[in-house]
Amino acid sequence: MALRQAVDWSLYVVTDAGLSRGRSHVAVIEAAITGGATVVQYREKHAPTRQMVAEAQVLRELTRRTGVPLIVNDRLDVALAVDADGVHLGQDDMPAALARRLIGPDKILGISASTLAEALQAVQDGADYLGVGPIFATPTKPDAAPPIGIDGLRLIRQHVSLPIVAIGGINATNAAEVMAAGPDGIAVVSAVVAAEDIAVAAQELRAMVNASRQRR
Numbered sequence: 001m002a003l004r005q006a007v008d009w010s011l012y013v014v015t016d017a018g019l020s021r022g023r024s025h026v027a028v029i030e031a032a033i034t035g036g037a038t039v040v041q042y043r044e045k046h047a048p049t050r051q052m053v054a055e056a057q058v059l060r061e062l063t064r065r066t067g068v069p070l071i072v073n074d075r076l077d078v079a080l081a082v083d084a085d086g087v088h089l090g091q092d093d094m095p096a097a098l099a100r101r102l103i104g105p106d107k108i109l110g111i112s113a114s115t116l117a118e119a120l121q122a123v124q125d126g127a128d129y130l131g132v133g134p135i136f137a138t139p140t141k142p143d144a145a146p147p148i149g150i151d152g153l154r155l156i157r158q159h160v161s162l163p164i165v166a167i168g169g170i171n172a173t174n175a176a177e178v179m180a181a182g183p184d185g186i187a188v189v190s191a192v193v194a195a196e197d198i199a200v201a202a203q204e205l206r207a208m209v210n211a212s213r214q215r216r
């Protein structure tokens, strides 16, 4: 079975150098995996390419050792260079259909969608999973589309059978409510990366996702 069909999407943790209180990406992600992160995304908007490759390479070694899929945000070239498991692209990035041609059939292709039309297009273009959001307003991504709320998530879930991770403003206070709308998991930045105890924060969210899936 191809990796992309076998991924556990429960707790998808996204890096953010600006939120991690001076801790390195590798320290943050190691603690997140200890707490139960099931997917890791390397997301870096500002660093020089050389630095990105170096950081992604270190995360590649860690995620390979721990058996957690690594996805690179935005940068298909960096994803391929470090042999990441996949790439995640937004609506202003490389079009999904072209990205699929470039990465081939075996790498994971994730696409951000905030409307049903975007979601359906991504499915058609060969996405393996969707990042749906922002569910709630979030300071982490100031240029994000307007929040779509739980109802927006539910609508997309009703029409799309691909794996969906919900993203945007998700934390321990609202994760259960988000999961009740039917995504396969939650994607978080600040709720884990900015936490004082990263492993405990990840563990708490993972437990909430597991509990909500058991109720289905």
Ligand code: TZP
Pocket: 014, 133, 134, 138, 139, 140, 141, 144, 167, 168, 169, 170, 187, 188, 189, 190, 191
């Ligand atoms: N895409 C949509 S919202 C968002 C991204 C990358 C940021 C989510 O960050 P947080 O801190 O989990 O709200």
Ligand code: MG
Pocket: 073, 074, 088, 089, 090, 091, 093
């Ligand atoms: Mg992007």
